Every structure is written in structure tokens, then in C-alpha cells.
Amino acid sequence: MTQRKGEKTTISIQEHMAIDVCPGPIQPIKQISDYFPRYPRGLPPTAPPALSRAGSLHSSSASHNSGDDPGQSHTGDDPDRLFGGAAAPTPAATGKKEEEPDVEGYDSDDSTTLGTLDFSLLYDQENNALHCTINKAKLPNPRYKKGLKPMDHNGLSDPYVKLHLLPGASKANKLRTKTLRNTLNPIWSETLTYYGITDEDMVRKTLRISVCDEDKFRHNEFIGETRIPLKKLKPNQTKNFYNCLEKQLPIDKTDDKSLEERGRIMISLKYSSQKSGLVVGIVRCAHLAAMDANGFSDPYVKTYLKPDENKKSKHKTAVKKKTLNPEFNEEFFYEIKYADLSKKTLEVTVWDYDIGKSNDFIGGVSLGISANGERLKHWFDCLKNKDKKIERWHTLTNELPGTTFND
Numbered sequence: 363m364t365q366r367k368g369e370k371t372t373i374s375i376q377e378h379m380a381i382d383v384c385p386g387p388i389q390p391i392k393q394i395s396d397y398f399p400r401y402p403r404g405l406p407p408t409a410p411p412a413l414s415r416a417g418s419l420h421s422s423s424a425s426h427n428s429g430d431d432p433g434q435s436h437t438g439d440d441p442d443r444l445f446g447g448a449a450a451p452t453p454a455a456t457g458k459k460e461e462e463p464d465v466e467g468y469d470s471d472d473s474t475t476l477g478t479l480d481f482s483l484l485y486d487q488e489n490n491a492l493h494c495t496i497n498k499a500k501l502p503n504p505r506y507k508k509g510l511k512p513m514d515h516n517g518l519s520d521p522y523v524k525l526h527l528l529p530g531a532s533k534a535n536k537l538r539t540k541t542l543r544n545t546l547n548p549i550w551s552e553t554l555t556y557y558g559i560t561d562e563d564m565v566r567k568t569l570r571i572s573v574c575d576e577d578k579f580r581h582n583e584f585i586g587e588t589r590i591p592l593k594k595l596k597p598n599q600t601k602n603f604y605n606c607l608e609k610q611l612p613i614d615k616t617d618d619k620s621l622e623e624r625g626r627i628m629i630s631l632k633y634s635s636q637k638s639g640l641v642v643g644i645v646r647c648a649h650l651a652a653m654d655a656n657g658f659s660d661p662y663v664k665t666y667l668k669p670d671e672n673k674k675s676k677h678k679t680a681v682k683k684k685t686l687n688p689e690f691n692e693e694f695f696y697e698i699k700y701a702d703l704s705k706k707t708l709e710v711t712v713w714d715y716d717i718g719k720s721n722d723f724i725g726g727v728s729l730g731i732s733a734n735g736e737r738l739k740h741w742f743d744c745l746k747n748k749d750k751k752i753e754r755w756h757t758l759t760n761e762l763p764g765t766t767f768n769d
Contacts, residue, residue, distance in 0.1 A: 477500055479498075479607060482601060484601075490558055492559045498551075499548050499607075501546040521545070523573055524537065537554040537555075570588075571589070572610075587607060587609075626757055627647045627712060627755070627758060629754060640695070642708065643692070645689075648687050659722075661686075663713075664710070665678075668707050710728075712725050726760075
């Protein structure tokens, strides 16, 4: 194709769009309708006549050759004017805020795609208990969200909630709700309770709440989790939460191992002046160390009042099968004069019962005049308050005088 002398070089709209590229953020691609606006009946009076694609370039060059004002802009340089008549007003010119792009087709943030969880926490300081009430959850529908791992083939889930205390997550401090079937909007209204929680735990522990999908034929699938530092709670005040679920976070394996425990035990002491003896109550244990291959233990508790010249001070509770949080509620009586109590030491040991082999020692605690900290305070409180039952939680240790290790 030859070009006449003095005629402006023309390019097609395809060539124009190919070279109209500049560095910077990617702009939305214009739709073809942007170049061919529709008007109800005919064109607006102020708009120039619409040009057909076939004759637009020739009309542009003809107007240039007909002696139009050279300072006037050329329609061939602006594809909006070339194909759309009047140029569309910019947001700045109209004073309107630029419309946000439709995000319906985009992946939303993880904090919304994984769902939300409604729950509340209460620290009962007097009873050393942490009550966790799981109210309800709103889970995403994988059919309408991109980037999600589908749970069940029907697009629904069989959700349940499990709790762990960090650091030291294990079966010993795992609690879970019941499973609700085929729902994305489960309502549990279920309260799970941790016993043996101390003020020290409230300072250094974090509650991990995970929502999972139960699968009968495969491994249960993780949906999302949230973590609450217990130091955010005030004693005896219920705090409500409505948290977005997050992706599974790695558990720090470098946590201070010196804080690892063998478990805890609640013991009650009362000196009965009427019976002239000491009443020792074994109430319950919490977060015991797992000693069996199945991740649990078969715990029972033994007590001794030493020194024991006659070897008759041994008492033993019943065995609780396959649990790390046993509840015993058993009491033992030691006939002893009140004046002799200050010379005695109460030794309490927790064991894992095994058939056909030696029982495993889990942990123990000593209360008496030679003890220290809470154990000494518990013993003195018993001596100062006759006929009054005093209950305290104690941390089990893996070291006790040698005779009690021989079961």
C-alpha cells in the first residue's frame, strides 16, 4: 500500500493497543463495549457522528488534508474518540470515586475463606479451672470459593473443635467437642473444661482452638485454627470471641523443656478431731504423662504417711482405664494424734497399671514439714484449720524418695 505525500501515517486499533504499553501497575483491559457506547435513541446532540470502523481512518486523514486547524487534536491518535464518539468522562472530571474492582471472582484473604468461630473463655481462679464454651462456627462453602481444599464430596463438612494448651500440646491436654454432621454452620453450645489451671499457667500458656472435619475413611482434615494467649483473660470474667480461622501454624519445638510436667493432682487434707486422724482425699488428676503405646495411661494413685515403722500406711485408689485426666474422688483415713502430724510426711505417687510387667511410675508429690512452696503451705493450712477440708492442686515431679518407686 502506497502512502500519499503529506498524508498522516495511520495505524490500526490492534497496532495501537499493542504499542500503548507503559511501565507501572497493570491496568484493567478495556472491553469492546467501551469503544462502542450505546445510547437510547440516536446519539447525544453534543456527540460527533459515530464513525464506522471501515471509514474511520480515511475520515481522519481527509480532515487533516482539508486544512483543519493543525493545533486541533487528531482523532486517529485517540482510540476512544476514534471508535466511541465522545470521550468517556474520567472519575476526576465527574467528581465520583472510581469504582472498586469486583472481587467476587478473586480469592479472598485466608481470614475469611477459612471461616469464623464464636466462643467464650472463663478462668475460674478459685477452682483452678478454665471453661471454654464453643458456641458456633461459620465455615466456607468450597463450591463458591477458590483455593479451598474441599472437605466432603457433597460440599459440606462434619466439623468438630479440639483444644490444646501450648507449650506442651499432647493428648494429656487435648479436649474436643462432639462432631456435627453435614453442615457449614455448626452450633455446638458445648463447654469444655481444663482443671488444674494455675495463675502461672494463665501467664505463660496459650490456648489453641482448631476446627477439623471428621472423615470415617481417611485422616481427619484440618479446616482452621485460632490461638488465644491466656494472659488476655481476667480472673472470673467471661470474655467472648468471634475470631477468623487461620492456616495451621507450626508448633515451636524449642519450647522450654524445663517447664514440662508429669501432670497434676488435686489433693484434699482434713484433720478430724472427732476421729483423731488425718483424712486424705484423692480428687482427680490432670494432664498426666502418656505411658502406653496408645498415647494414654491406666492411672491409679498410692499414698504413704511416713515415717511408717509398721508398713501399714499404704493406700491405693482404683485403676482408671485409658485416660490422662482421671477422676477418683476417694478418701483414705490415717489414725494419728494431732501433735504427731508435724513430724510426718505425706507421699502421693501416680502409677500406670500394666498387665504382665512392672507398673510405670508417672509422678509424685510430697506434703509435709520438709516440703516447700505450695506443698508446705497446704500442709500448714491443714494443721491450722482442724475439721476443715482444704483442696489444692499440686504439680507431679519425677523424683521422690526411693522406697516409693518400688511398686
